[in-house]
Amino acid sequence: MSFQKLIKTNLLLFIVIIVLELLFAAGSAISSYIIQFAYNQLVKNILLGFLLIIASSVFLSFISYILSSLATYLFSKQTQKYIHSIRHKLISEYYHDKAHKVAEMENELNSNLQVLTKNYADQSLSIIQSSFLLVTSISSLLLMNWMLTLLAIILSVITLYIPRFTRQKASNATQKVASRNSKYLLVIEEWFNGLEELRKYTAFNQLDLVMQKVSQNLETSFVERKKVISVADFLNGCANSFSQIAITLLAAILFFNHQVTFGVIIAAGNFSSMILNCLLTITTSLTRIQSVQGLNKQIIESQKLVPFHKEINTDEICSISTHNLSISFKNGETIYFPDIHIKKGEKVLLSGDSGTGKSTLFKLILNKLQPTNGQVIFEDKYGKEISPDYAQIGYIPQDGKLFPTSIINNIIMFNNKLKKLSKNAVENNDLSKDIASMPNGLETEIDLDTNNFSGGQKQKIILARNEIHNFSIILADEATSAIDSKSSYRILKNLVSSNKTVIVIAHNLTPAMEKLFSRKISLGSNKR
Structure with a gap:
């Protein structure tokens, strides 16, 4: 002051x-x-x-x-x-x-x-x-x-x-x-x-x-x-x-x-x-x-403090790789990850028992956590390593955040230019029936105190938000865990039908759901 x-x-x-x-x-x-x-x-x-x-x-x-x-x-x-x-x-x-x-x-x-x-x-x-x-x-x-x-x-x-x-x-x-x-x-x-x-x-x-x-x-x-x-x-x-x-x-x-x-x-x-x-x-x-x-x-x-705007390579991310990646925590536990390589447009199911580091791997890719050893490598279409533009990556966490405003605002995130795309996003994520049952439709206010939406409805809103913003890479962490099986299948099918790179963490998928993905990467017991 x-x-x-x-x-x-x-x-x-x-x-x-x-x-x-x-x-x-x-x-x-x-x-x-x-x-x-x-x-x-x-x-x-x-x-x-x-x-x-x-x-x-x-x-x-x-x-x-x-x-x-x-x-x-x-x-x-x-x-x-x-x-x-x-x-x-x-x-x-x-x-x-x-x-x-x-x-x-x-x-x-x-x-x-x-x-x-x-x-x-x-x-x-x-x-x-x-x-x-x-x-x-x-x-x-x-x-x-x-x-x-x-x-x-x-x-x-x-x-x-x-x-x-x-x-x-x-x-x-x-x-x-x-x-x-x-x-x-x-x-x-x-x-x-x-x-x-x-x-x-x-x-x-x-x-x-x-x-x-x-x-x-x-x-x-x-x-x-x-x-x-x-x-x-x-x-x-x-x-x-x-x-x-x-x-x-x-x-x-x-x-x-x-x-x-x-x-x-x-x-x-x-x-x-x-x-x-x-x-x-x-x-x-x-x-x-x-x-x-x-x-x-x-x-x-x-x-x-003035926001620091660093030079970012705006080239499209065409592959994500990890090399000798590991992270140690304060309790002395260390998680080691296998070397992986995911190409543009691949649809990958990331599986493994609880505690094998699936969510942690996402956070390392997003630079939310820093590895103890190894690195996450992003490459452009020429195979050249680049500094990624994280704005290209859509992340759907297990506990996605909603805001105390209307459903439509939570989907478009206050960008009114995207309103015209909201109808398709709502339909593709099986949210139409839920919206139809609400008197104010997409203008229904989300009340965080009374928790007036179910866990599945919240996930559908966040999935619609992710789709409407058209990220080239999607990282979804248990994105349909609270949604019924039939709706989950339709949502995942829509998600993998695009030309986007999609990496999904999920448990207990049906065989039909697993077939939607081009391949599966399993993380085993890798703690020391």
Whole structure:
């Protein structure tokens, strides 16, 4: 978050905010300044004069705080507009950079931006408001007596220096909160996605144990941050209390030396309170801003990341091969794959027992996983090795993703030019009867919360999506596992009838289904 960019979000509105804050500061200072005349009237036993001046002071304070509230409201609107632009940039970065986990993105888009709004943007406005009020208050003291002004300036400088003592500790504590909150969200994502399984096997105790551990770590980081902030607030409060007493005491000394009137003691007391409240606000706000420096730097760096568009060979992929391919996992297990060679247009059935690495092989081909040894080789029509354009490869995973929008949008993926092809895609993937039973047809909304579609219907939608986008290579991982046998046969028959390269992972296919493929590659027990 950059204060300069925050201002530029709406420069005219920010000028209006500054003007309102200046009027607030001036009104508040005048309101406190005229108090001295009210008490001078009281000393002279002029009750009416006292009441009129007090009433004027109260009225000015009322108007001033209305202006301040309006400025705060307008600044909040400007801040949210700026936060919206930051979210837009972060989402763009997430879209192009696959390294981020969902929990990390949730934490950055929500929690971290909320922390910055509260501890950076809001505190910046507090500093502006308090600075204006501080200047007008010290200026008012100058009109009363120069010694009061000099003392106020000296105390202000000392007080403003105090946040330096806790700056680094506050920043470290805030970064720790952000990091542990990200970890907390990640654990929620990993464990709550399997909540049904945990219920099935009555594994609440393990869930509770895991959540308690990460919750405790998060709570500890919050307590540590609060501790640092509390120490800073204590130091600021002590400095402010001392300063307020010093200014009031000096005013009393000047009164007994007949250098100021009695009203000045009262007014100086009000101004000392105002000045020290401003200093307390400024030092506290500076502490808050400094505490999020590391987090703010992280957000700024994320926005600077520009999607990297590397040179991609756009030649058609005419063959896929593997050579000495293997991958090792953290648990020490290693899967070794046989050397395979698949030519353009082949229809290959990839089979094997569970755990032999069929889905893993797809992820290696798609570059979603990096092999420990060996390589996946793509060649063009001349047999020359190329850097593949992965946009040519359509991947249908076991748990394909649907979005909370209409069926048609899930098929065309928001490309309206493809709508004219949707009818054939729906028919070819045996989805027509399902659509016909729905009152809104293809415009039926998919509700992820109520899960208003069966597993088979979801797979048909994803298959239709894959077909309509006309990939030259199809990798289908258990793409019809939730679809009945007759529909699966028709869908697979349609899939292999094209000139595309098709590689399908499937279990328990009927003999008729297996005959649809030009050949079968079996992965045996290949773990070590």
